Amino acid sequence: MRRALSLALAAALAAVLLLTGAAPASAAHHLTEGTSVNLIAQHSQKCADVISGSSADGAQVGQYDCNSGLNQLWQIDDLGNGYVRLAARNSGKCLDVSGASTADGAAVIQWSCSSGTNQQWKIENTAGNTRLIARHSGKCLEVPGASTANGTRLRQQACGTGTNQRWELNLVSNPAIPGLFADPNIVRFGDTYYLYATTDGFAGWSGTQFRVFSSKDLVNWTDHGVILDVAADIAWADNSAWAPGIAEKNGKYYFYFSAGLASGDTRKHLGVAVADSPTGPFRDALGKPLVSAGAYTGQAIDPMVFTDTGGQSYLYWGQGASHQVPLNADMVSFNSSQVRTYNPTNYNEGSFVVKRGSTYYFMWSENDTRSEDYRVAYATGTSPTGPWGPRMGLILQKDLAQGIKGTGHHSVVQVPGTDQWYIAYHRFAIPNGDGTHRETMIDRLYFNTDGTIRPVVPTLEGIEPL
Known part of the structure; x- marks a missing residue:
């Protein structure tokens, strides 16, 4: 079943998604399961990246200059409970807090997708600050030390106000049906x-x-x-x-x-x-x-x-x-x-x-x-x-x-x-x-008044529900 995003998640996405095309941001509310986004750290403007494009369980996730790589593209899986899983498009594996640790500084990796709450993330938007919060720990995805260096490994940390815990979700693609x-x-x-x-x-x-x-x-x-x-x-x-x-x-x-x-x-x-x-x-x-x-x-x-x-x-x-x-x-x-x-x-x-x-x-x-x-x-x-x-x-x-x-x-x-x-x-x-x-x-x-067909404007985000 391809679901519309839950109301809470839809509201958050409507506020935080950056639509790279010409479509208005108001269209973001209809985004559906299968949407692919880049996760961009606000302080560095670098992307969450599966290091070296690895497809292995346990591969580390860091920040890196944004590019078109599938290892920087994360597919949203709405769980219908206010949380999502984020799967790397290069591997199909999920953003995961290693070992389901609740400790500050625990590494964030990719791992085969499961029902574990350490793979469930809340997209929270408050006063323009968008944070990704791990369900199992209540802690935030962050770039340690507010580093701007390529390769800095991501971790979870007690939520604060730093821009290194703020993330922009950049819409890359929202196909009508997920897959090829x-x-x-x-x-x-x-x-x-x-x-x-x-x-x-x-x-x-x-x-x-x-x-x-x-x-x-x-x-x-x-x-x-x-x-x-x-x-x-x-x-x-x-x-x-x-x-x-x-x-x-x-x-x-x-x-x-x-x-x-x-x-x-x-x-x-x-x-x-x-x-x-x-x-x-x-x-x-x-x-x-x-x-x-x-x-x-x-x-x-x-x-x-x-x-x-x-x-x-x-x-x-x-x-x-x-x-x-x-x-x-x-x-x-x-x-x-x-x-x-x-x-x-x-x-x-x-x-x-x-x-x-x-x-x-x-x-x-x-x-x-x-x-x-x-x-x-x-x-x-x-x-x-x-x-x-x-x-x-x-x-x-x-x-x-x-x-x-x-x-x-x-x-x-x-x-x-x-x-x-x-x-x-x-x-x-x-x-x-x-x-x-x-x-x-x-x-x-659309048809024009004279019966000719108006050229279609292709979009990244697609249509709103009937």
Whole structure:
């Protein structure tokens, strides 16, 4: 379960978080479990750092000049009791008072995360002074002697008023769902939002599992675990579980995906699986690909389904060219003579279609997903399969001022009964991400009065709950 931060913690964070982007500090109250921050000592402006980037239990924590290292990045785990654990992103291990000592001067280290109160910290903000207080001892995290030297080891000490016990929490990243996920497809079934994604972090995008998350407010997400494993559940594929899409018809949920083999013919195919619930488990609907590699130009990847207001569903897919076709009523077949193929300016992959009023918006990703210039553009038309007008401009692109790169392969969802829209997309994980280490983000999407789409401002902190 991905939780909103407890009220006490949220209030503290709202007061102390330094948002490095352009978003107002008032947005900090919605930060959720999984937020990553730097801990900056006020007196020295240096960062809490796992020495030498060690991943070992017992590794010492000191202060060091702030940099982009994962050993200076701490992920917040809200325990729901007014305390948090702080896990080093380089190791996944928690900030810990050694031996659960209650003595002044006890060393602060990293250790495998546990339920121990010596790993639980209260973020206290009083009169602008932010302190990190160990639950087991009631003592404060400090830099001994108010040293400004690199490498000074941190310790606990009776709380005082010194600036060497004051810490700034600098927001680095607040992904919509914690972990490495890409190619998000966000939809609403009933009163619940669901997010399906590629599980990222594998060389060559070779992951085999799909997961789904659900939410009532687009911020607090429940992880329902693996809903399909192509290596275990699909006879014709064992590798490269990519870019899912989903649709509902007559109480059944149809899950479209691309996958391939780890050896031999490594081309990708489109498959379709079916379940009685949006959280699965899903089973192969055909026992063979829905679209085989080579049947149409370009790679058979990145399926997406749009269902029009009249109930007709349409399938979109393709890298190098976008193929678009009405689905038959069974949702697992189509008439090949009805396939339309488009290759708009700069098209690469990731087709997505929405309707607003009487206008259809065809969107796609440009450039390679390994490039920091991965981005989203669009065109409009009067039917779900075009013809589409000229490229109208960019919806989403990188923002280097915030360290945001590789923004693309998106999906869009509308809040029913409103003109409120949200865009889910992936970007390079912050910091030090790349084209196989990506995280999923959700931001607002706005339309101008003339029906054009206003360029999205990507954020570090994300959206507020509905």
